[in-house]
Amino acid sequence: MKKVVLINSPIYDRKVADKEDYLPPLGLGYIATEMERNGIDVQILDAVFNNYTINEIIDILNIQKPEFVGVNIFSVNFDLVKQLIERYTCKTTFLVGGKTVKHIYKDILSFNTPNKIICTVGEGEYVNTAIVLGNVISSPKVHNGDNRLAYFVDKDSPYFPKDISSLTLNRKFFLDRQIINPYSKVEEAIVTSRECIYNCAFCGAARSINRDSYARSRKTESIVDELTQIKNEHPHTQSIRVLDDLFLRNRESIKKAVGIFSKFDYDWRAMCHIKSLVNNTDLLPQLAQSKCRELEIGIESGNADIRKYIHKESSLNEVKEVIYEVLINGINVKAYFILGFPTETYEQCLDTFKFAKELAQISRNTVGNFRVSAFQFRPYHGTELFGKISGFVPKYTINNNLNNKSRQQFNFTAGNFSNCPQDKLDKLINMTNNLSEEEHRDEYAECQRM
Numbered sequence: 001m002k003k004v005v006l007i008n009s010p011i012y013d014r015k016v017a018d019k020e021d022y023l024p025p026l027g028l029g030y031i032a033t034e035m036e037r038n039g040i041d042v043q044i045l046d047a048v049f050n051n052y053t054i055n056e057i058i059d060i061l062n063i064q065k066p067e068f069v070g071v072n073i074f075s076v077n078f079d080l081v082k083q084l085i086e087r088y089t090c091k092t093t094f095l096v097g098g099k100t101v102k103h104i105y106k107d108i109l110s111f112n113t114p115n116k117i118i119c120t121v122g123e124g125e126y127v128n129t130a131i132v133l134g135n136v137i138s139s140p141k142v143h144n145g146d147n148r149l150a151y152f153v154d155k156d157s158p159y160f161p162k163d164i165s166s167l168t169l170n171r172k173f174f175l176d177r178q179i180i181n182p183y184s185k186v187e188e189a190i191v192t193s194r195e196c197i198y199n200c201a202f203c204g205a206a207r208s209i210n211r212d213s214y215a216r217s218r219k220t221e222s223i224v225d226e227l228t229q230i231k232n233e234h235p236h237t238q239s240i241r242v243l244d245d246l247f248l249r250n251r252e253s254i255k256k257a258v259g260i261f262s263k264f265d266y267d268w269r270a271m272c273h274i275k276s277l278v279n280n281t282d283l284l285p286q287l288a289q290s291k292c293r294e295l296e297i298g299i300e301s302g303n304a305d306i307r308k309y310i311h312k313e314s315s316l317n318e319v320k321e322v323i324y325e326v327l328i329n330g331i332n333v334k335a336y337f338i339l340g341f342p343t344e345t346y347e348q349c350l351d352t353f354k355f356a357k358e359l360a361q362i363s364r365n366t367v368g369n370f371r372v373s374a375f376q377f378r379p380y381h382g383t384e385l386f387g388k389i390s391g392f393v394p395k396y397t398i399n400n401n402l403n404n405k406s407r408q409q410f411n412f413t414a415g416n417f418s419n420c421p422q423d424k425l426d427k428l429i430n431m432t433n434n435l436s437e438e439e440h441r442d443e444y445a446e447c448q449r450m
Contacts (some may be wrong), residue, residue, distance in 0.1 A: 003040075004068040005066040006028045006069075006070040009048075009071050009080065010053065012077075013083070021182075022048065023189065024174050025048075026189060026191055028070070029044065029173050030169055034126065035128070036170065040133070061088055071085070071094060071095070075378070075381050075394055076378070076396045085117070093117075094116065095120065095128055101121050102122075102382060105119040116147045119142075120150075122159075122160065125167060126159040126161065127151050138157060138158055160213075161194075162216070164216050165218045171188070178236075181269075182371075186236050187240065188237045191243050193247060194215065194216050195210060195216065196210075198245070198311075200298075200310060201384040202380070202383055209382055220259070227266070237266070238266065239293065240267070240269075245271050248295075251280050253276075254283045255283065257287070258287060258289075262290045266291060267291050270295060274322050277326070281321075281322065293331070295326055299335050299336060302337075302351045304316060310385070323359050329367075336372075337373070337375075338376070340376045340416060344377075346421065353428050375402070375411070378412060392414075
């Protein structure tokens with residue numbers, strides 16, 4: 001039986017003192033489930049959850065000696081994954097995947113190791129299983145000898161999952177970790193769609209750079225089945241977090257979400273775009289009734305020119321009106337802001353802080369709470385804004401002047417590409433992060449318990 005270890009790779013090579021908000025690596029979970037279904041001995045080594053350093057990962061791999069080591073890679077941890085692959089000396093085959101691989105696979109294939117490296121560009125459940133079993137029916141797009149291969153799983157590939165409802169997730173791979181969400185509820189996460197229909201200039205999921213795939217959503221029955229499985233196998237679960245962008249993408253999907261969660265006694269929270277709600281605020285009472293506890297909304301900027309620059313389609317007035325409607329219906333908002341976009345001035349960054357403050361003040365007169373996650377712009381490989389930074393070679397470090405303690409990965413910086421001085425940028429980011437529900441939590445705590 002083939003032995004595989006899939007690694008949720010670390011973001012930084014040090015122990016993290018503060019407890020981090022944690023997102024389970026569901027992508028690896030889907031791959032592991034498919035591999036196990038095909039008779040492969042597979043496990044997930046979660047270096048993020050377990051706070052493992054590179055040395056500790058290597059020690060574990062030295063004991064287990066798997067035939068294949070799967071590793072996810074991101075822009076911010078490129079150097080760490082490179083270090084892991086180059087320092088591990090036992091014979092194995094590295095399977096490297098992740099959204100950013102499309103843009104950096106040539107660099108990955110040049111890592112200095114005698115071990116075989118196979119990159120997957122695209123979704124990896126089927127192709128990686130076939131690679132391990134040795135029965136891949138398609139040819140690699142890149143074939144640098146027998147030791148350096150890259151498979152491209154685009155929409156025409158036999159390994160492209162056209163119907164994502166047919167994919168299953170065995171949560172036994174995550175049994176050792178219980179997630180307590182910001183509302184002190186035991187939480188499980190689900191994914192209901194893949195790819196995105198939006199085109200944000202800073203995002204690796206932008207439609208314009210992913211034309212080789214397309215957006216797909218799971219059938220209602222598939223989502224209900226997964227929630228039923230969670231209810232039966234994880235009875236202590238109190239809340240569900242929907243991690244994808246398209247669960248609430250339009251009027252029909254909002255009604256679908258209400259119908260799904262009305263069948264269960266879960267609190268739930270999800271990502272949502274402003275444009276999805278602009279003409280659908282009349283459905284917010286139904287969302288609240290289905291126990292939608294929070295919507296996570298990427299506002300990004302409070303300056304109209306910057307919003308146009310990064311392709312955020314909604315106006316500031318639309319943002320303000322939608323946020324107000326969400327809050328008065330008793331649904332909390334977690335708003336994301338990014339400061340320090342290329343060319344952005346101090347005055348434009350200040351507009352973002354002022355706008356976030358205005359939204360926080362609006363929430364003081366509503367039942368819903370408003371909390372903020374603000375961070376400095378980071379260029380990710382392949383994105384539109386990455387391409388506008390001439391001669392840039394990413395080198396990510398921690399900015400210790402930032403105060404986002406629960407998500408220290410948001411404190412990463414690759415440099416200041418704006419026209420706002422770094423000290424002023426740091427100050428504005430910290431001030432924006434401080435505009436959380438903490439300012440008025442006590443005032444409405446009783447309302448939240450009702």
